[in-house]
Amino acid sequence: MSFKQALLDYKQLMKFIRPRRRLYYTGLIGDSLVNSGLSILIAFVIKDLLNFAVSGQLEDLYAAITIVIGSVVGLCILSPIFSYLYLRSIRLTLADMRMQLYKHIGKITFCAAEKYHSGDLLSRMTSDVQVVEKTYHEHLRSIVSQITMVAGSIIVLCVVDWRFALVLVVLALLTIGINARFSPRMRAIGDKLQAQMGILTERVGDLIGGLQITKLFGLRDQIGKLCEEASEEVSESGLKQGHQSGVLEACNFAVQFFSMGGILAIGLYLVSRQQLELGTLGLILYLQIGISSTFLQVGAAITLMQNSFAGAARIHQLLDQPAEPEGDRATAGLEAEPVCQETSGNVPALELCNVTFGYEPGRPVLRCLSMSVTEGKVTAVVGPSGGGKSTIMKLLLSFYERESGVIHIQGKALEHYRIKELRELIAYVPQEAFLFHDSIAGNIRLGRPDASDEEVENAARMAQAHAFITELPDGYATMVGERGSTLSGGQRQRIAIARALLKNAPILLLDEATSALDAESEHEVQLALQELMRGRTTLIIAHRLSTIEQADCICVVADGSLVEQGTHEELLEKGGVYSKLHDLQYNAEQVLVSV
Numbered sequence: 001m002s003f004k005q006a007l008l009d010y011k012q013l014m015k016f017i018r019p020r021r022r023l024y025y026t027g028l029i030g031d032s033l034v035n036s037g038l039s040i041l042i043a044f045v046i047k048d049l050l051n052f053a054v055s056g057q058l059e060d061l062y063a064a065i066t067i068v069i070g071s072v073v074g075l076c077i078l079s080p081i082f083s084y085l086y087l088r089s090i091r092l093t094l095a096d097m098r099m100q101l102y103k104h105i106g107k108i109t110f111c112a113a114e115k116y117h118s119g120d121l122l123s124r125m126t127s128d129v130q131v132v133e134k135t136y137h138e139h140l141r142s143i144v145s146q147i148t149m150v151a152g153s154i155i156v157l158c159v160v161d162w163r164f165a166l167v168l169v170v171l172a173l174l175t176i177g178i179n180a181r182f183s184p185r186m187r188a189i190g191d192k193l194q195a196q197m198g199i200l201t202e203r204v205g206d207l208i209g210g211l212q213i214t215k216l217f218g219l220r221d222q223i224g225k226l227c228e229e230a231s232e233e234v235s236e237s238g239l240k241q242g243h244q245s246g247v248l249e250a251c252n253f254a255v256q257f258f259s260m261g262g263i264l265a266i267g268l269y270l271v272s273r274q275q276l277e278l279g280t281l282g283l284i285l286y287l288q289i290g291i292s293s294t295f296l297q298v299g300a301a302i303t304l305m306q307n308s309f310a311g312a313a314r315i316h317q318l319l320d321q322p323a324e325p326e327g328d329r330a331t332a333g334l335e336a337e338p339v340c341q342e343t344s345g346n347v348p349a350l351e352l353c354n355v356t357f358g359y360e361p362g363r364p365v366l367r368c369l370s371m372s373v374t375e376g377k378v379t380a381v382v383g384p385s386g387g388g389k390s391t392i393m394k395l396l397l398s399f400y401e402r403e404s405g406v407i408h409i410q411g412k413a414l415e416h417y418r419i420k421e422l423r424e425l426i427a428y429v430p431q432e433a434f435l436f437h438d439s440i441a442g443n444i445r446l447g448r449p450d451a452s453d454e455e456v457e458n459a460a461r462m463a464q465a466h467a468f469i470t471e472l473p474d475g476y477a478t479m480v481g482e483r484g485s486t487l488s489g490g491q492r493q494r495i496a497i498a499r500a501l502l503k504n505a506p507i508l509l510l511d512e513a514t515s516a517l518d519a520e521s522e523h524e525v526q527l528a529l530q531e532l533m534r535g536r537t538t539l540i541i542a543h544r545l546s547t548i549e550q551a552d553c554i555c556v557v558a559d560g561s562l563v564e565q566g567t568h569e570e571l572l573e574k575g576g577v578y579s580k581l582h583d584l585q586y587n588a589e590q591v592l593v594s595v
C-alpha cells in the first residue's frame, strides 16, 4: 500500500469525526501525552532510586518521591479531562454516523437500494460502524501514544545520552518500515473480512426471514450449510489476519528483543567502566522496554486499522448511493416535452405517454406505453403476469425514473412535483401489505399521523377490520409482530387498506389490494373500496376480473404495452386478449364450482 493510499484511507476514515476534530485530537493527544509523560517520569523515578541504592544520597530518594506524588496528582486531574473530551467526540460522531446511515437508507432510490441485501445493509450499519469505532477509540490512541512516547523518550535520551537516543531513532524507523510492509496484506484481508461479514449477515437474515419455507421444504441443512460456509470464510479470513498479525508481532518482538539485549550489554559495559551511572542505565532500559511494548501494540493497531479502513470504505460507498431528490426535479428539457392527447376533452388525472422503462439496461419492461386515467374515475389494469402492471404504479409513485416518455399527474409533469408532495397525493396499497412492529392503531395511523383514535377506528370499520381487531385481547393496542407476523394475510391487507383510507388522498393506487382476502372478506372490502373509490381517481390492478367488471375503463397491459382499452362489455365484445382472459377465468371458476 502506497503512502498516498494510506493517507486517502485515513482521510476517508476520519471524515466522520471531522466536525469534532478539535475536541477529538485535543483529547487524544492530551491523553497520550499524559500517559507517555507518566511513563517517562517513572523512568526518572527508577534512575533516582537506583542511584540512591548505589550512593545512599537522600536527595535522590526525595526526588523520586516528589516525581511519584506529582505524577499521580497530574494523572488524576488531567487524564479524566482528556479522556472525557475524546470519548465525548467519539460517542457523538458514532451517533451522527448511524443517524446519517438511517436517514440515507430512507432516502436512497429504489434502484440503488435493490443492489443491497438487507443483511448487507445491516452489516454496514453495525459491524462496519463498530470497526470504525475501534480505530477512533483504541487503535489511534495506541499509535499516538507510541509516537508521543517515542518522541518523549528520544528527547530525554538526547539530554541524558545522545548515543542511546540514536539507537532508539533507528529502532523506531525499523519498526515503521516493518509495519508498512505488512499493511497491504492486512488491508486486503480487512476488505475481504468486512465483505464476508456482510454475506454472513445476509445469509443469517435469509435463514431467519425464510424460517417457514426452510422448515416446510426441509431446507434446514441446505440453508444452514450456506450460513456455515459464510461463517467458515469469516473464520478463515480472521485466522489469516491473526496469522499475519502474529508474524508482524514476532518481527517487532525480535527487533525489540535484540535491541534490549544490545542496550543492556553496552550499558553494563559502560557502567563497569564508570562512563555511565547505573541509574541512567536503568532509565534507558525502562524507556526502551516501554517503547518496545508500544511498538508491539502498534503492530496490532495497524493490523486492526485495516478493518476500519475497509469498514469506512463500505459505509462511504453506501452513503454515496444516489438519494431521491427532495426539491422540484424539473429540467428545461422536460418542461418542453409535449402533453399527451387528452381523453374526452378533460385533463386526465394520471397520464403516461410513450413511457419506456426497464429495471436493467437493455431489458425494457414497459415499451412506449401510453394510457390515461380520467379524474374521479376507476381505471383497472389487467393482463398476464409479468406484463408490467405493478411497474406502472411504481413509476407513478416515482420509485424509479423512466427511460423516456412523459408522465403527468393532475395535468402536471411528474418532475414538477417534489417527491413528498407527489406521494401525499397518492394512497398506495401494494400487493404485500407491510406492517411495522407496532400496535394495530400505530400501523393504521401511519396513513395520517395526526388522526384521532376515532378516525383510526372509522378507517378500520370501512376496511372491514374493526370486527377482528376488537376480538383481539388488546384490541387496537395489539402489537402485530415483525412484519405483522401475528396476523393473517387478509387481516394485514385490511389494515393496509385502513391505512390508505385514513390518508384520504385524491388518487388511489390499489395493486391487488384484495388478493389475500377470502371470498367473504373480499366482498366486504370490495364494498368499502367502492365507497372509497367513489369520486376519487383510482387505478386498480386485479387478477380476478370479476372484481373490476364495474370499472369505468379497463386497460389490458401485456408485454409492457397497452393492447386493449374499454369497458368490460366493450372488451368482451371485441373478443381480444381481455375476452380470452375472461373466458379462461370464468371456465376455471365453473370447474371449481362443479367440484
Ligand SMILES: Nc1ncnc2c1ncn2[C@@H]1O[C@H](COP(=O)(O)OP(=O)(O)OP(=O)(O)O)[C@@H](O)[C@H]1O
Pocket (backbone or CB within 6 Å): 114, 359, 360, 365, 384, 385, 386, 387, 388, 389, 390, 391, 392
Ligand atoms: N425490482 C425489479 N428488478 C428487476 N426486474 C423487476 C423488478 N420488479 C419487476 N421486475 C420485472 O419486471 C417485469 C414486470 O413486473 P411487474 O411486477 O410490473 O409485473 P406485473 O404485471 O405486475 O406482474 P404480476 O401480475 O405477476 O404482479 C417482470 O418481468 C419482473 O420480473
